[in-house]
Amino acid sequence: MHDAGSCFHCGEPIPRGENRHVLIKGEPKPVCCAGCEAVASLISGAGLDGYYRIRTAPAPRPDDAAAGPDEWDVFDRPQAQQNCVRPFDDSRSEATLLVENISCAACAWLIEHSLRQLDGVDEVQVNPASGRALIRFEPAKAPLSRLMRAMARLGYRPHPTGSGESAAVAERRAALKRLAVAGFGMMQVSTFAVSVWFGAFQGIDPVYRDFMNAVSWLVSTPVLFYAGRPFFIGALRDLRARRIGMDVPVALALVLAYAASIWNALQGSDLVYFDSVTMFVFFLLIGRYVEMTARHKAAHTTEALAQLVPATARRLQDGVETRVAVAELGIGDIVAVAPGEAVPADGVVVWGESRLDESMLTGESKPQRRGVGEPVVAGSVNVSHPFRLRVERLGQDTVLSTIGRLLDRAQAQRPRLAHAADWIASRFVVAVLFIAAGVYAYWWPSDPALAFQAALAVLVVSCPCALGLATPSALVAGTDRLAQSGLLVARADALETLAKVTHVVFDKTGTLTTGAIAIDQVRPLADVSGDEAMRLAAALEQHSAHPIAHAFAEVDSPYHAERVEAHAGQGLEGWIGGRRLRIGTPAFVAAISGSPAATVPADEAGWIALGDEQRTLALFRLIDHIRPEAAAVLETLRQLGMELEIASGDQAEPVAAVAERLGISRYASRLTPADKLAHIRALQRAGAVVAVVGDGVNDAPVLAGADVSIALGSGTALAQTSAAMVLLGDSLRPIAEGVAIARRTARVVRQNLGWALLYNVLALPLAASGWLLPWMAAIGMSVSSLVVVLNAMQLNRRRPVDAAADTQPLAIKEAC
């Protein structure tokens, strides 16, 4: 593209008679002037010449098409484009792509410039804030796959997005624009203010001052009416709803300061506040931006979750592997997943065994083993061996999407605590309006100019942003932090209630046990030893995927069972050395010998029988293992001052056994859901705040009766859960952690409210006395808001202790 006639650096034609060259990588390149010569040698000398490489690389080459099919080709199919491409006019289309690794404006610049060089690309806009690229192109000349390949080659992998631009992205974009306008305006106006100030030392000519004032007026006008628009809209909305919100004093202060400045400037007075107006708008917008970022972080979590699912999958059909878009997959398809790839859909492993990283979904940092017959969820990452899975759930039905929806729902609700804070803030706003009026009235007789300045400062300094932000910012950060450790907050109020919990009731013994069954006791009934019975049973169970089979997995058996058949709900039948054997329910086992079923003890811990065609040989007593982390978690909860109880519908003996082993003294068994509910109500009447931990599906009424309900979420059950909080992983640990975080969140809310009140108590008198100039008030107000938001954001950070214990699951975005 750089023929001899144009400058290597700026691309302008080289004027006749100019003969300048710069050595780039040993090659002389023509440049057009001393400036470009200096810049080009500077860039190459400083080792920044990667800029040139990237800038010039993606000129379309004919061999692109001949390069053979790759993962991007599938994006030329209509199914793969349905979400991210819309027709623009007859020949052109518009695509929205999510681009990885965009970390700064320069990346966006490079992508835009390199794509625009492709034939058939009309318009490229890359938003560095959201990482989204909007491309208008002619598919006939430039197929989408070529654009995506070009981006990938630059090091920015594109992903097709869902429905265009999300509301959050649009909001952020608008906020950034406003911020930029306010920032530039503020800098320009401040430059003029400083010039006037410097000029004042030299005895500035009034003409200069008037000129500066006029330009300041000009510049602050878009700042006020464009950048400051949200405050006016908010104030109008409030007034129309006949209430006084936070935006009312802000809008009032802005309009007053602006109008007074114009008036004074026209009068030729020095008292102009254009600098204060632009600063106030800018700082308020910064506060809003930080708040919005905190708010979006959780939404961002949802988006990051969605990004986990790969765009394409390798489908196996009649032994042939083809790469297809995930949208093209159907239920029942077999998909191959190589190490390093992400699982495209929920399904069951049908071949191979591997370990999968599910940390993004469950907060569990250790990769989980998954073998044939075991479920895998979309979005988990295969970390060791290739395997194949049969697709069972796709798209919106996956566990991942459900988690996203639950998060969205929780975020959309407004917790009680935030309502209370709003109420206080609105009362406070009314008080501030009265104080400002009072201050004005007080100073006016003696010094009208000071009266206005002081009233303005009062309005600005006490802008109750800090007060309004104190609660929601902390709750949002706390919620997000919990999701990262594997406890999903599905109802907005759950977090603040969790901080107050006094009693934790475990609704089932199953919540405290692993569900992995162990053999507790062997009772031989005939002339076989217990060990021999175990070996025979193990040989049969080798052929089963049933949870009970795991209990026998560790037994070393010399036997080999043949023709093993599973009888659903009853047991297994098979042959060992010509002997027909059955294992399962006593009645099922006794059926082949014609003898009466063996009687089992009444404890109903779970007994199974083994027998041949003559008799029942042995009984095995099966118990559930206590979760390895249960004891430590319960101990932590006790240290946090919680009363622990088990209220179970199970039989008395296993409940007692579990309670005894975990040191829980208060337990009840054989309870109906109504009994449990009555028990919880009784506790609540006695003043307790009760958290119930259950499985979330079968015990909905019990969970609903609790102050806060925590469900052990797993697979499909997640979608129907009615619980306020869901444990995403297979561990109780996040409960203890969650209580600690909830209490820290509550503490931060108190700190924030305290700080906001203290700040106002200190700043208001200063402003009222006229000591604070309006621009100082603007700085004070914004600092107080930032303190509140930053204090809340530290909730989001993991403490070094627990950061060492496991990796941060939601760190993909921050990593770049």
Next chain:
Amino acid sequence: MSGEQMTLLAALLAGLFGSTHCFGMCGGIAAALGSGNPAIQRGPVRGLGYQLLFSGGRILSYAIAGAIAGGLSFWLGALIDVPAWSGVLRVATGLVMVAIGLQLAVNWRGLRHIEALGGRFWRRLSPLVGRLLPVRSAPAALGVGMLWGWLPCGLVYTMLLAAVVSGSAAKGGALMLAFGAGTLPAMVTIGASAGGLTQLIGRHSLRRGAGVLLLAFGAWTMATPILHLGHGAHGHATHSHSEMPAGHHAH
């Protein structure tokens, strides 16, 4: 609008719309500085902050150069003490404005030969840049920006000519500050790639309009002292210019 106001406004406009060449040349630096630095690649806000520091340093250098240039002519004026000195300055200012207007309107690059002079000066400064790169801290960013301000550039040199003929260090500095402030939106948004604004500023028709406006300003600036010679002093004499010795009425 007085002559000084017109000059400041012209400087602001010249900075705001620059020339096609400015976008190609300095836009490349803004982007390259951004692309090569891991410290900058941590999100749009930080990136924007660094771009502001780069440009802040650049503008600071402009202002310093402007103050030096203006001081030079003040000293020269005091030295030669010719009654028509201020008239000469006004006419020269008008010529410079016409030159800037031509650069904006038709992308005229007749002044690129002065860049060669600056190129020699730059060769002495450029090793310093190497020491500050890659930029890892805010002071380094400001330093790089200040050095960037001394790059050979036709438009900046033309503005410096205007600063020379402004008549005082304060006016020269203010002029270059106004010019620098004008360049801020374009340079920062090229670096920060805020599409809409860059496109608006880069639109040829707008730039051409600004160039024509500057041509008119230049013509007017040249015409006033010439007309004054015929009609004698009037108008602005009410304002005190005692603190600005090279003010525009010599009587």
